[in-house]
Structures are given as structure tokens and as C-alpha cells.
Amino acid sequence: MIPDIFAVNFFIALFALIDPVGNVPLFAAATSGLKNSTARLIAVFVSLFVLGFLIFFYFTGLSLLAFFGISLPAFRIAGGILLLLLGLDMTRNDFTASLQASTDEEGVAAGGRTAQARRRFESMIVPFAMPLLIGPGAISTVIIYASEARDYGMVGVVTGVGVIALVALSTMLSFWATPIISRLLGRIGLAIVVRVLGLILCAMAVQFILSGIADSTHGLILEEASQPYKS
Template identity: 60%
Template sequence: MSLAHLAVNFFVALFALIDPVGNVPVFAAATGSASPAGRRLLALYIALFALAFMAFFFFTGLGILQFFGISLAAFRIAGGILLFLLGLDMVRGDFAERFTDPAEAEPSTFGVYARRRFERLVVPFAMPL
């Protein structure tokens, strides 16, 4: 397998895992009251956390599974169950509402706003499963 073929396969798998197109509506709903600078800072926080999270498990993931005695097949089954439950949650219609808080006013500095929103949005964006 050539390096270019491996890179394309890696990019396609990563794109499918993170699903940036599917996360746009959730991000827009969750940051509706934010300033453009606050949105950019929040997107940067999420991107950096996602990079660190994926790099950590890229290097340690199989070792962690082996340490706990979890087979790759069992891990795939658990992932399928999580995807099913996430799909059910999205069908119910309150999925995007969970990440928005209309009562929350934007603080004076967008850094504080981005840190607060980061705590709510880290799971659907940086750790999709």
C-alpha cells in the first residue's frame, strides 16, 4: 500500500469519524448568541482538544484495550450500541436543545464564553463517540 493510498484512507476515516458537516447545525445552535470572535475561539479550543484526544488514543488505544482485556470485536459492538443510542436521541428532537442555553448571557470577554461553551460541546465535537 502506497503512502498516498494510506493517507487518503486515513483522511476518509477521520472525516467520517468527526463528521464536520453533520456538526455544523449543532455548533451553530450552540453558539447562536456568541460573537464571531467567540465562535472562532471556541472552534479553536474544540479542534485542539480533538487533536490531542485522537493523538493520545492513536498511540495508547490498543494498549489500553489489552490492559483491560477488551477485544476489538467487543469494542466494535459497544460502539455500535452507542451509535444506536445516539441516533435514537437525535430522532427524539431534543438533541440540539441540550447544548443551547437561551438564559445564558454572553460574558464581557469572549474567552470566558468560549471556555463555558467548550465544557458543553467537547463531547459531540471532539469525542463524537
């Protein structure tokens, strides 16, 4: 039962951070003017990048913390503060609309169909796949849940990798369904999805901060608050 809760929480946190549905307008703008087959291929490449990058930090993140002498509670608090800032930005502002203009400028700058598709994909890696989909918040979340997965042994490790793969698959399917989602939700619906995910992200960020303070102090935070679903 506990691994199931771990998997659900991990998936919700990563899904809220990567926000594939909320990033559909950006993907649509970044692949505007391309054939559907080319856009789907770009979605596969972006999803594979997300999968490989997150799995890398899932297995090496704790070692990197040890190398730099950073305790897990300190990283948990720092990651929670960062997630809180990101979540507040998602709930207060439609940041997808603010990034729409810059993505449109990249599309205009590219020229030639075959060359344009290649340049479009290469330009999306840095501003789209890395800072937007895989930001510091997603990396922090992967490292934090990697530490929790150790309590479940090999089952936890496999579960964590499965969650990352499921999030990457969800990202690819969301981008594949860009035309359908855009028509179904509309601009207002997409904005609502972003804000709801931002609210969930804020709550998880506060939970990270509470857990970090509880792990680094004695009796300051109630155990029921730092680990509400521990059995």
C-alpha cells in the same frame, strides 16, 4: 500504495464519527449571540482539544489495552458494535435536532458578553467536544488504526498523526464556515449529510467486526471479507 489506503480509510472513519458538517447546527446554536471572531476562537479551541485528545489515545491506546488485558480483536469487535449502533442512530434519526434544544438552553442560561463567551466555551467542552465529537467510537477507531499503523513503521505513525491533524483542521474549517454551510445546505441538506455519513459508519463497523472475528478464529471469516483490499 497501502499507506495511502490506510490514510484514506482512517480519515473517512474519523470524519464520519466526528461529523463536523453534521455538527454545524449544534455549533451554531452553542455559539449563538456571540461575535464571529469569538465563535471562530471557540472553534480553534475545540479543534485543538480534538487534536490533542485523539493523538494521546493514538500513542497510548494499545498500552492501555495491554494494561487491562484486552486483546485487539476483542476491542475491535466491541468498537465495531458500538460504531454500528452510532451509525444506525445517525441513519434513522436526526440526532442533531434532538440535541439542538439542550444546547439552546445552555445559551439562554449564560449571561454577559465576555463572561458568556467564556462560560459558553467551558460548557461546550463536556457536552460538545467530548461526548459528541470525541466519543467512544472515535477513541476505538483511533486505537484500531494505531495498531494497523505499526505495520508501516514510522511512515504509518506519521501518516496517522497527519490524518488526525487533517480531521481536526476540517473540524475547525467546518465550524468557521457555519454561516455559509447552514445557508448552502439548509436543514434538509444537513440531515442528508448526517444520514450518508451514518451509512458509511455502519459499513465500517461491520468491517471492524468481521476483522475482529477473523483475527480471533480460524477459517470462520474469509480473508477476502476481513481484509478486502490487502495486497
